[in-house]
Amino acid sequence: MNRLEFFHTGLAxxxxxxxxxxxxxxxxxxxxIGKGSPKLVGKNYALLAEAxxxxxxxxxxxQKQGIVIKMVSSYxxxxxxxxxxxxxFSMFKSHGMSDLDAVAKIIEYSTLPGTSxxxxxxxxxxxxxxxxxxxxxxxxxxxxxxxxxxxxxxxxEIHAQDYDFQLPYTKDEKRSGFKYEPWHYSYAxxxxxxxxxxxxxxxxELIFTTDLMGGAVLDHGFLESYIKSHVLGxxxxxx
Numbered sequence: 001m002n003r004l005e006f007f008h009t010g011l012a013x014x015x016x017x018x019x020x021x022x023x024x025x026x027x028x029x030x031x032x033i034g035k036g037s038p039k040l041v042g043k044n045y046a047l048l049a050e051a052x053x054x055x056x057x058x059x060x061x062x063q064k065q066g067i068v069i070k071m072v073s074s075y076x077x078x079x080x081x082x083x084x085x086x087x088x089f090s091m092f093k094s095h096g097m098s099d100l101d102a103v104a105k106i107i108e109y110s111t112l113p114g115t116s117x118x119x120x121x122x123x124x125x126x127x128x129x130x131x132x133x134x135x136x137x138x139x140x141x142x143x144x145x146x147x148x149x150x151x152x153x154x155x156x157e158i159h160a161q162d163y164d165f166q167l168p169y170t171k172d173e174k175r176s177g178f179k180y181e182p183w184h185y186s187y188a189x190x191x192x193x194x195x196x197x198x199x200x201x202x203x204x205e206l207i208f209t210t211d212l213m214g215g216a217v218l219d220h221g222f223l224e225s226y227i228k229s230h231v232l233g234x235x236x237x238x239x
Contacts, residue, residue, distance in 0.1 A: 026197065027194055027197060029197075029201055031119070031120075032119065032120065032194060032197065032198045032201065033078055033113075033114040033115075033119060033198075033201070033207060034076065034077045034078035034079075034080075034081060034113065034114060034116065034118075034119030035077070035078045035114075038075070038121050040075055040121050042071075042074065044071075045071040045073075045074040045075075045124075046074050046075040046121065047074050047075065047121050047122070047124070047187075048120075048121040048122060048187075048190060050187070050189070050190060051121060051122050051187035051190060054163045054164055054165065054187055055069075055071075055124065055163070055165075055187075057163055058159070058160065058162075058163035058165065061159065061162075061163075062152075062155055062159070065155060066130070067128055067130065067151060067152055067155055068128060068129040068130050069126050069127075069128065069129070069152065070126060070127050070128065070129035071124050071125070071126055072125050072126065072127055072137055072138070072183075073118065073124065073125035074118070074121070074123070074124050074125075075118060075119070075120075075121045076116060076118040076119060077119070078113050078114055078119065079113075081111065081112075081113035081114070081116050081118070081119070082113040082209070082211075082212060084110055084113075085106060085110065085111075085112065085113055085212065085213065085214075086211075086212070086213045088102075088105075088106045088110060089102050089103070089106060089213040089214050090213065092105050092106065093213075099214050099216055099217050100217050102214060103214045103217055103218070103222075106214075107178070107226070107230060108178065108179050109178060109179055109181070111178075111230070112207065112218070112223075112226065113207065113212065114203065114207030114208075115203070115207065115226070115227070115230070115231055117168060117186060117191065117195075120190070120191055120194045121190075122186055122187040122190045122191040122194065123168070123184065123185065123186045123187070123191065124165075124184070124185050124186075124187075125138060125181075125183045125184050126152070126156075126183055126185065127142075127148075127149050127152065127183060128148065128149050128151065128152040131148035131149070132148070133148075137183075138181070138183050140179075140180055140181075140182055143182040143183065144182075149182075149183070153182050156185065160185055164187055164188050164189050165185040165186065165187055165188070166185065166186055166188045166235055166237050166238050167181075167182070167184065167185055167186075167235055168181070168184055168185075168186050168234040168235050168238055169181040169184055169233075169234065169235075170234075170235050172235075175233055175234070175235075176228075176229040176230070176232075176233035177229045177230035177231075177232070177233025177234070178230055178233065186238055188237065188238055191238060192238060192239070195231075195238070195239070198231075199227070199231075203223055203227065204220055204223055207223075
């Protein structure tokens, strides 16, 4: 059984301990769901110090090749992710969607608050600051072909792993969950043990709130399925 199969088998009994995690890497569970006060660094963004150091080194190397990496998203709190979720839910409902269809549309790209990798201070969304910035930055077509961020994507695909950054949501058609995001990278040395500890949490108790829209369809069955397909539907190198 490979590691990915192990994850999926383990989640069939969600709530049991799936991993023995190094105690030195233990994180306050509230931090894992974006409800704590992590020690973050960065100018105009926020990351854990170790992730920021690697990002700075990677940025310096890219800049020597004429690529100016600009971070457009880093740490997000539970409340920030909830505001994104509720805004999108309201928008899709205004288009006449059912609650279930609205949730399904949201989770093509956006996470349920309390389940975002951006809660950890390890994950970043990036563009190249060199080209003119117009409209929505984070569109896959802008990272391919004649898109303004194609050169950045090509450089990252070759060099990001040298600085321990990995793409969670790859273009692999066999991968489940969120759609391809060529802009999203994760600092693996920290995010991997965080994910392992995260899977041991009582997600329903920690995540659900009365003001989270769509709560009627976000039951335990949905959450268990979502964790299997979306939280674990990532690049195997990050499992």
